[in-house]
Amino acid sequence: MMEIFCIDCGLKLNKNDKTCPNCGSLKQEIIIDIVDTTTITVHEEIRGKTKKMDLKKPVFEFKQGDSLHKKSGIWNHREMIIDRENNTYKEIIMDKDNNIIHSVKNHFQNILATVVQNTSLINIKKINNPLNLKWGFYEIFGFYDRFF
Structure with a gap:
């Protein structure tokens, strides 16, 4: 004009x-x-952690906001919560139309606690023999039944 x-x-x-x-x-x-x-177009994400003085890892973590899927190049909304005190993990990924692409809500165990509980499955001879060490690893995590 x-x-x-x-x-x-x-x-x-x-x-x-x-x-x-x-x-x-x-x-x-x-x-x-x-x-x-x-x-x-502005994409933003907020993150946070809560730690206790005597513990190395954070007790509570969260991420919420936009996240880029690298292979497709598409921006999605992501919510993730890790609560180590209650052993819970929650992750929800939604597209721009609020359709759920991925949703996970479960309880997890500490892997070290799982290893300590299942150490009786490992034979001491297998630990001393480096060739059989991998089979001891599979026994710890319950993969041994898949191979035999």
């Missing part, structure tokens, strides 16, 4: 006017409005 004004008297002029019909001045002020539309 373009507007032309007389500098001396301030009268709005037509495009074809060379002189001001009011004062006869040749001085003109031209005002041009330039409008550009740009779309900016």
Whole structure:
């Protein structure tokens, strides 16, 4: 949009006017409005951790916000909560239309506690023999039955 004004008297002029019909001045002020539309999409995420002084790992962690799926290049909304005191893990990933893509809600055990509970399955000879160590590892995590 373009507007032309007389500098001396301030009268709005037509495009074809060379002189001001009011004062006869040749001085003109031209005002041009330039409008550009740009779309900016902002992605944000908030994270937090709660730690206790005597523990190495955080007791509670959370992440909530936009997360980029690297393979597809699509932004999704992600909510993740890790509560180590109550042994719970929750993760929900939704697309831009709020359709659930991925949802996990479960209780987890400390892997070290699982190893300590199942150490009776490992034969001491297997630990001393490096070739049989891998089978001891499979026995700890319950994979041994899958191979035999």
